[in-house]
Amino acid sequence: MNKKAFIFDLDGVIVDTAKYHFLAWKKLANSIGVDFTEHQNEQLKGVSRVKSLEKILSWGNKSISEDEFMELMALKNDDYLAYIKKMDETEILPDVDRVLTFLIENDQKIALGSASKNARMILQKVNILDKFESIVDGNDVSKAKPNPEVFLNAAKNLNCNAKDCIVFEDSVAGVKAANIASMISIGIGDKETLKEADYVFNDFSEISNEFLTNLINEKRT
Numbered sequence: 416m417n418k419k420a421f422i423f424d425l426d427g428v429i430v431d432t433a434k435y436h437f438l439a440w441k442k443l444a445n446s447i448g449v450d451f452t453e454h455q456n457e458q459l460k461g462v463s464r465v466k467s468l469e470k471i472l473s474w475g476n477k478s479i480s481e482d483e484f485m486e487l488m489a490l491k492n493d494d495y496l497a498y499i500k501k502m503d504e505t506e507i508l509p510d511v512d513r514v515l516t517f518l519i520e521n522d523q524k525i526a527l528g529s530a531s532k533n534a535r536m537i538l539q540k541v542n543i544l545d546k547f548e549s550i551v552d553g554n555d556v557s558k559a560k561p562n563p564e565v566f567l568n569a570a571k572n573l574n575c576n577a578k579d580c581i582v583f584e585d586s587v588a589g590v591k592a593a594n595i596a597s598m599i600s601i602g603i604g605d606k607e608t609l610k611e612a613d614y615v616f617n618d619f620s621e622i623s624n625e626f627l628t629n630l631i632n633e634k635r636t
């Protein structure tokens with residue numbers, strides 16, 4: 416069997432932490448008098464903590480000092496971590512485990528490619544840290560998605576060509592990053608929002624072992 420590299424985003428793909436990011440950002444935005452909708456939240460998915468706060472401030476037409484900026488980022492993260500502390504393996508999204516197990520049993524390479532600086536902690540909380548051969552997260556990259564740096568680093572760590580990589584992503588920025596890297600992009604979420612992806616599924620329960628087998632055997636030039 417061929418060896419491919421399967422690169423998973425974390426938030427909104429493996430675990431539903433996207434909802435915790437939303438709640439924490441909304442609380443923070445509202446506390447400084449900025450409105451924050453689900454539509455705006457969509458634009459923050461896959462985007463780093465710094466870039467997210469910059470966007471919120473620009474939507475609210477606010478300018479603040481560097482110190483205040485750092486304070487607000489810390490406040491948001493503290494709030495977010497309060498949700499994370501309560502997580503356990505029951506929060507792994509449906510069929511993620513089945514897909515990971517199938518890929519491992521078929522001798523495929525698996526990496527994490529996330530913008531989050533909390534990624535390792537979350538994988539530990541839900542007890543799947545050891546399934547990943549390589550982890551590239553917000554501590555390892557300087558360029559945020561849609562820049563493909565995070566996925567290219569994962570491919571390099573796994574010793575795989577970009578054309579042999581498959582990326583699972585729930586964010587528009589992440590799908591763009593995978594496409595820019597010439598990897599196969601699989602959107603997890605809404606078909607219309609993620610229309611730039613090569614394939615889109617609502618969740619992993621729609622991804623069959625047969626579909627994965629075809630990806631493994633597909634020859635791309």
Ligand code: BG6
Pocket residue numbers: 425426436459460461462463464467492529530531532533534553586
């Ligand atoms: C991404 C999330 O995975 O990580 C974003 O989609 C988040 O919403 C970003 O802002 C950074 O995460 P963290 O945990 O470092 O604040």
Ligand code: MG
Pocket residue numbers: 424425426427428460461584585586589
């Ligand atoms: Mg995500």
